[in-house]
Amino acid sequence: MIDRYAAVLIIGFKQQLAYKKDYFISLGFRIFASFIMIAVWTAVYLNSSVSSIGGLTLPQMYIYFFLINAIAIASWNETVAENIQDDIQNGTITTALVKPVAYTAQVFFSSLGNNSFAGLAVTVPFLILISFIGHLVLTLQSVAFFLMEIVLSFIVSTFIFFLIGTLAIYLTNIWGIIAVTESLYMLLGGGVVPLNLLPPWAGGIFAALPMQLSLYTPAATLLGIVSTGEIVQSLLVGVAWAVPLFILSVLVWSRVRGKITSVGG
Amino acid sequence: MEDYAIEVENVSKWFKAHEVKRSGSFVTRLMRKTYLKRALSDVSFTVKAGEIVALLGRNGSGKSTLIKILSGILHADSGKVRALGFEPWTQRIQLAQQLGVVLGAHGQLFWNLPAVDAFEYMKGIYGIGQKEYDRRLKYFLKILDLEHVYNRQVRTMSLGEQMKCNFVASVLHNPKIVFLDEPTIGVDLPSKIALRKTVGELQARYKTTFILTTHIVEDIGIAQRVILLSRGKVVFDDTRPKLEAMFGDKRHVELHLTEPAKINFGAYGRVIGREGTMVRLEVSKGALKSKKFLSLLNRKDVLDYRVAEPGLNFILNKFYAKLDREKR
Numbered sequence: 061m062i063d064r065y066a067a068v069l070i071i072g073f074k075q076q077l078a079y080k081k082d083y084f085i086s087l088g089f090r091i092f093a094s095f096i097m098i099a100v101w102t103a104v105y106l107n108s109s110v111s112s113i114g115g116l117t118l119p120q121m122y123i124y125f126f127l128i129n130a131i132a133i134a135s136w137n138e139t140v141a142e143n144i145q146d147d148i149q150n151g152t153i154t155t156a157l158v159k160p161v162a163y164t165a166q167v168f169f170s171s172l173g174n175n176s177f178a179g180l181a182v183t184v185p186f187l188i189l190i191s192f193i194g195h196l197v198l199t200l201q202s203v204a205f206f207l208m209e210i211v212l213s214f215i216v217s218t219f220i221f222f223l224i225g226t227l228a229i230y231l232t233n234i235w236g237i238i239a240v241t242e243s244l245y246m247l248l249g250g251g252v253v254p255l256n257l258l259p260p261w262a263g264g265i266f267a268a269l270p271m272q273l274s275l276y277t278p279a280a281t282l283l284g285i286v287s288t289g290e291i292v293q294s295l296l297v298g299v300a301w302a303v304p305l306f307i308l309s310v311l312v313w314s315r316v317r318g319k320i321t322s323v324g325g
Numbered sequence: 326m327e328d329y330a331i332e333v334e335n336v337s338k339w340f341k342a343h344e345v346k347r348s349g350s351f352v353t354r355l356m357r358k359t360y361l362k363r364a365l366s367d368v369s370f371t372v373k374a375g376e377i378v379a380l381l382g383r384n385g386s387g388k389s390t391l392i393k394i395l396s397g398i399l400h401a402d403s404g405k406v407r408a409l410g411f412e413p414w415t416q417r418i419q420l421a422q423q424l425g426v427v428l429g430a431h432g433q434l435f436w437n438l439p440a441v442d443a444f445e446y447m448k449g450i451y452g453i454g455q456k457e458y459d460r461r462l463k464y465f466l467k468i469l470d471l472e473h474v475y476n477r478q479v480r481t482m483s484l485g486e487q488m489k490c491n492f493v494a495s496v497l498h499n500p501k502i503v504f505l506d507e508p509t510i511g512v513d514l515p516s517k518i519a520l521r522k523t524v525g526e527l528q529a530r531y532k533t534t535f536i537l538t539t540h541i542v543e544d545i546g547i548a549q550r551v552i553l554l555s556r557g558k559v560v561f562d563d564t565r566p567k568l569e570a571m572f573g574d575k576r577h578v579e580l581h582l583t584e585p586a587k588i589n590f591g592a593y594g595r596v597i598g599r600e601g602t603m604v605r606l607e608v609s610k611g612a613l614k615s616k617k618f619l620s621l622l623n624r625k626d627v628l629d630y631r632v633a634e635p636g637l638n639f640i641l642n643k644f645y646a647k648l649d650r651e652k653r
Binding site: 063064066067068070071074075078079152153154155157158159160161162318320 | 393396397398399400417418419421422424426428432433435437438442443445446448449450451452478
């Protein structure tokens with residue numbers, strides 16, 4: 061069984077390898093994109109009388125947004141939803157359904173292959189570049205926590221985008237929903253404002269959501285601005301989301317399966 | 326007990342369809358009528374292990390729906406289906422392990438990757454051992470002339486090369502049943518022959534069962550049996566020679582004349598073709614030797630003639646026409 065999942069993972073990885081040029085461009089683009097938020101926050105710091113906001117100095121804030129852009133490409137994968145829409149609406153799902161592997165597993169492991177490649181091609185080189193600037197707390201523990209956060213974020217987001225993808229059975233176009241979900245990921249995950257700057261009541265709500273695992277928590281882990289307790293809590297929140305989302309995905313898929321009749325005759 | 330690969334018993338399948346009135350207004354389009362369209366009705370047949378069956382029918386006759394039900398992609402609304410003892414749609418994964426499905430030109434391949442990556446993928450997914458994989462791959466690459474092609478990116482391949490690689494990807498795991506949907510479209514003549522030969526060899530060597538849908542008459546030649554679907558119903562299920570014999574009392578006579586003829590050919594048989602000084606007649610076998618017909622052949626303005634049995638193309642066309650007449 062494991063061999064089968066490994067085969068799906070490897071082909072997902074290989075498919076991304078065919079787009080290696082795109083990833084090279086993507087790395088450049090993400091470094092560039094970091095400067096947009098950096099420009100905004102520089103203006104905030106220069107017009108403020110304090111030297112640290114939410115425990116972050118201006119150079120730390122720079123690093124924070126570099127980290128956000130390095131992490132985002134590996135910690136979630138919205139193409140899961142796009143691919144399912146494609147499969148359902150263009151009938152390519154038939155090819156997946158004649159394979160001796162559950163469709164949910166095919167989607168999950170192929171996406172894992174995609175993101176592993178993205179992580180190696182973009183996140184790792186970007187992180188190495190950032191480490192030269194400094195301000196990172198790179199211990200065995202922080203790196204281990206960082207990896208666990210990214211993996212857990214990937215799992216949770218894959219099921220979220222899987223469920224969005226299944227909506228393609230009922231809706232012709234789910235691009236809007238995908239785009240909104242991505243924006244929510246950026247906003248609720250700390251891609252615009254570091255989450256420790258939120259007022260306590262909002263921070264409590266955001267901490268209960270899985271998005272912080274995708275950006276804020278891993279970035280803050282490497283910056284050393286969160287306690288081990290907070291990291292563990294954030295991981296537990298992730299697990300608490302992952303389990304029901306997994307069960308829901310399997311249940312929803314078993315219902316949706318019967319409805320796939322649009323595959324042509 | 327017979328060793329059946331496939332058992333289909335009284336299977337029916339409906340689809341929800343929408344009907345929009347022609348030149349209907351915006352409002353009538355919003356209130357389009359939903360109705361149930363019957364794609365298969367009361368279909369029953371069995372296929373023995375190791376049989377090659379051609380599943381024929383015009384567009385929209387229900388062939389693809391039937392194949393999708395047999396492979397577990399769709400479920401039947403009523404009736405019983407067993408493929409290798411499994412109910413396809415509830416035991417899809419167990420069945421898929423022993424199933425090969427050739428759909429379209431590159432269904433099993435990855436557009437941006439070389440075909441060999443798809444082969445490796447199949448090896449992993451179906452758990453094919455390394456030795457077995459090497460042996461089978463070598464065999465297929467040689468017989469289908471793909472040795473210089475298989476490590477090229479799929480998108481740089483010709484349609485025929487894609488079809489052949491797609492076929493290989495679908496049969497590498499030595500499936501017990503293979504569904505071939507239009508397997509020779511765009512394939513050059515030598516490869517077509519090689520594909521048909523491979524199907525025959527797999528059947529002989531491994532007792533592989535093949536269900537083949539095609540509109541290419543030469544492909545039907547590899548099938549021992551023909552099942553004909555028309556509007557979701559089985560209208561013919563017998564051996565290929567039986568189908569050929571259905572209109573077997575007819576002969577085609579091609580007459581070559583000295584000049585575009587003024588002869589009333591209708592008196593001798595049914596005119597089925599006319600090109601310049603050539604006339605093609607359909608004549609019953611018995612009438613060929615009649616004095617009247619011989620006198621036609623002996624006419625001075627008839628330069629030459631040729632008599633042939635009607636091909637499968639003609640027979641199928643005739644069959645479809647007969648079904649159309651019955652419909653009216």
